[in-house]
Amino acid sequence: MTLRKTLLATGFAAALALPVTAQAAEADTPMFTPKQMTDWLHLVMSSDRTVYTRLIVNRLQNKEKVIKASEHFEDDKALVLPAQMFRFGAEMVGEKTDDFSYSLLSEWPINKQNAPRTEVEKEGLAYIAANKGENFYATEELGGKKYFTAVYADMAVAPACVTCHNDHKDTPRTDFKIGDVMGGVVIRVPM
Amino acid sequence: MASKNTSLWILWLLLTFALGGWLLFTLLQGEEADKTVFLPGSTSPGHYQIEQVCSACHGESFSDQDVMQEKCEGCHADALKAAKDDHPKSKFTDPRNAERIEVLDARYCVTCHVEHRPEITHPMGVTIPTDTCYLCHSDIAEDRPSHAGMAFDTCTSAGCHNFHDNTALYEDFLLKHADAAPTDFEGRMLLGNLAEIAEQLPDYPLDAWPIEPATLEAQALPEGRSIDPHIADDWLASGHAAAGVGCNACHIPPASEEIPEPAWTDHPDHTVCAGCHQGEVEGFLGGRHGMRLDVAKIGKALAPMNTDLARLPMNDEAHGRELNCQSCHGAHRYDTREAQVESCLGCHADEHSLAYPDSKHAELWQAELAGEAEAGSGVTCASCHMPRLEKDYFWGTFIHHEVQHNQSANLTPNEKMIRPVCQSCHGLGFAIDALADEALIRNNFSTPPGVHIRSIDLATERANATDARSDPP
Numbered sequence: 001m002t003l004r005k006t007l008l009a010t011g012f013a014a015a016l017a018l019p020v021t022a023q024a025a026e027a028d029t030p031m032f033t034p035k036q037m038t039d040w041l042h043l044v045m046s047s048d049r050t051v052y053t054r055l056i057v058n059r060l061q062n063k064e065k066v067i068k069a070s071e072h073f074e075d076d077k078a079l080v081l082p083a084q085m086f087r088f089g090a091e092m093v094g095e096k097t098d099d100f101s102y103s104l105l106s107e108w109p110i111n112k113q114n115a116p117r118t119e120v121e122k123e124g125l126a127y128i129a130a131n132k133g134e135n136f137y138a139t140e141e142l143g144g145k146k147y148f149t150a151v152y153a154d155m156a157v158a159p160a161c162v163t164c165h166n167d168h169k170d171t172p173r174t175d176f177k178i179g180d181v182m183g184g185v186v187i188r189v190p191m
Numbered sequence: 192m193a194s195k196n197t198s199l200w201i202l203w204l205l206l207t208f209a210l211g212g213w214l215l216f217t218l219l220q221g222e223e224a225d226k227t228v229f230l231p232g233s234t235s236p237g238h239y240q241i242e243q244v245c246s247a248c249h250g251e252s253f254s255d256q257d258v259m260q261e262k263c264e265g266c267h268a269d270a271l272k273a274a275k276d277d278h279p280k281s282k283f284t285d286p287r288n289a290e291r292i293e294v295l296d297a298r299y300c301v302t303c304h305v306e307h308r309p310e311i312t313h314p315m316g317v318t319i320p321t322d323t324c325y326l327c328h329s330d331i332a333e334d335r336p337s338h339a340g341m342a343f344d345t346c347t348s349a350g351c352h353n354f355h356d357n358t359a360l361y362e363d364f365l366l367k368h369a370d371a372a373p374t375d376f377e378g379r380m381l382l383g384n385l386a387e388i389a390e391q392l393p394d395y396p397l398d399a400w401p402i403e404p405a406t407l408e409a410q411a412l413p414e415g416r417s418i419d420p421h422i423a424d425d426w427l428a429s430g431h432a433a434a435g436v437g438c439n440a441c442h443i444p445p446a447s448e449e450i451p452e453p454a455w456t457d458h459p460d461h462t463v464c465a466g467c468h469q470g471e472v473e474g475f476l477g478g479r480h481g482m483r484l485d486v487a488k489i490g491k492a493l494a495p496m497n498t499d500l501a502r503l504p505m506n507d508e509a510h511g512r513e514l515n516c517q518s519c520h521g522a523h524r525y526d527t528r529e530a531q532v533e534s535c536l537g538c539h540a541d542e543h544s545l546a547y548p549d550s551k552h553a554e555l556w557q558a559e560l561a562g563e564a565e566a567g568s569g570v571t572c573a574s575c576h577m578p579r580l581e582k583d584y585f586w587g588t589f590i591h592h593e594v595q596h597n598q599s600a601n602l603t604p605n606e607k608m609i610r611p612v613c614q615s616c617h618g619l620g621f622a623i624d625a626l627a628d629e630a631l632i633r634n635n636f637s638t639p640p641g642v643h644i645r646s647i648d649l650a651t652e653r654a655n656a657t658d659a660r661s662d663p664p
Contacts, residue, residue, distance in 0.1 A: 071363070072363055072364070075364065091279065091281040092281075094281035094284050094285060095280070095281050098284070101284075101285050101286060103285060103287060112334055117287055117290075118287055121287065142286045142287065142289040142290075143289025143290070143292070143293070144289075145286065145289075169653075169654065169657045170334075188286050188287075190286075
């Protein structure tokens with residue numbers, strides 16, 4: 001009696017679990033390429049960043065003059081700069097996963113640590129600066145691991161981007177204009 | 192001759208087996224056993240207090256570097272975060288830095304801080320050569336011509352940079368405070384605000400112990416208990432009585448799932464204090480005074496730290512004295528003034544501590560105690576090493592003026608004291624110079640600084656040069 005009950009219960013549970021398992025398997029089936037993945041990631045990153053730049057920083061700092069944005073936002077009791085917002089996100093992602101990583105680099109970096117270093121970074125940044133509107137994709141090997149690396153242009157979208165970079169005491173370039181490519185977002189996915 | 196050799200062989204074998212057996216027995220015993228015999232070398236200041244619990248740092252196996260890193264972070268991550276670590280792990284896990292970690296694997300604390308190697312351990316527990324900055328920053332003079340010719344072992348030893356914490360040393364901060372006066376005599380230390388924010392502290396037992404003056408008569412002691420008149424006097428004069436904290440608040444620990452009806456205890460420990468003073472107890476457990484009691488972090492309860500275990504010079508009279516909340520605060524009296532100097536000097540007897548009573552800082556404290564100076568104008572041992580600071584709760588929802596009971600947070604490298612402590616009353620340049628002057632530290636800041644660190648000068652020179660370039664001719 002007890003055995004029959006157990007068998008019945010098990011069968012019932014298995015029948016219930018079947019569609020769930022099938023769904024789980026479907027969710028694990030590859031559906032997109034690394035290129036699509038980095039394109040989508042970049043879409044989220046650049047959208048969030050543009051929203052922050054326009055709706056928070058530009059509005060509150062330039063239009064409504066409520067608060068300033070500053071590199072030393074805590075000491076100056078100010079807003080985080082859009083580029084810092086981006087970097088902090090990248091750092092948090094880095095703490096949570098190795099599945100992908102991203103960074104904001106430039107051929108004219110304020111912090112020299114953000115200059116291109118790998119061959120693909122150098123080639124990619126040069127390419128997106130020379131070919132406006134195009135992205136750059138390549139594979140590279142770093143520390144014995146192979147990566148799919150995508151480089152996307154980072155443009156000056158607001159006057160604050162331009163003035164801040166042109167006027168910063170550590171900037172190597174002082175003639176940025178709105179719409180210029182100021183650097184690039186580099187996204188890496190291990191293959 | 193042959194028989195003598197045989198008996199020697201047998202003796203040797205027996206001794207070898209006995210020793211081997213004893214070592215094996217010790218090794219295979221549980222976590223409770225003392226395994227210090229296997230320590231490969233003396234442990235660094237701080238860590239030596241917990242060195243008998245191998246698993247506190249090594250985890251269950253000795254082979255997994257990541258487990259060990261987790262253990263390091265388990266105790267030190269918060270401090271690094273607070274210091275806005277300039278070289279966080281996330282910087283080095285980025286694949287673009289793969290080449291760098293081949294040179295210096297900064298993903299792991301132990302790359303620079305190896306334990307059990309006293310012969311190569313520099314200050315701050317650093318065990319790599321002091322010119323390591325060179326590995327990644329050899330081209331610094333291209334960016335900062337003023338740095339040309341500087342020796343690479345002077346980056347961190349000359350009062351200019353730290354590997355982790357540069358919150359008081361970064362260039363724009365130097366510039367912002369370049370002209371600050373050496374001393375601001377209007378500067379004041381923060382005053383406590385627990386009563387004001389108690390309502391917002393999630394665990395403060397306001398229902399049971401509302402903040403209003405308590406009376407002796409209202410104390411409902413368990414049957415058979417009575418209050419010693421001296422204890423009653425001490426308690427009535429304390430902040431606890433003034434804030435409505437009665438006998439049972441401490442002597443009957445809060446109910447828990449394990450102990451739904453707790454009984455009276457004569458000796459409440461730090462877990463009871465944490466009911467209202469959670470942040471303070473966390474600090475205490477995080478520092479060298481209380482780290483041996485942090486069961487959650489080290490995995491087992493050790494006996495409290497005591498003066499006999501101390502590596503720093505201690506008072507002879509303090510021989511064997513144990514460290515718990517009461518050691519410094521004094522049960523029932525909980526006189527925070529006493530806890531700020533007398534309690535410290537009751538045990539600590541190094542040159543710096545012994546020089547305190549004759550220092551300028553002590554003069555200010557004496558004036559405050561005598562009622563001749565404003566509250567918060569005196570400078571005590573605690574003002575500098577256990578300062579009352581603004582602590583954010585829930586990302587700034589409310590701010591507690593909390594005494595940082597982790598003395599390591601304001602000790603070494605001493606530059607980390609600049610912002611929370613020194614700048615309460617002193618200019619940045621004065622503070623940087625004073626902290627770099629070892630003789631001054633020994634005499635407890637009784638004379639003006641005798642050394643000068645050039646960091647503010649260099650920052651100002653560079654800023655002036657940049658301004659001159661960008662100004663129209």
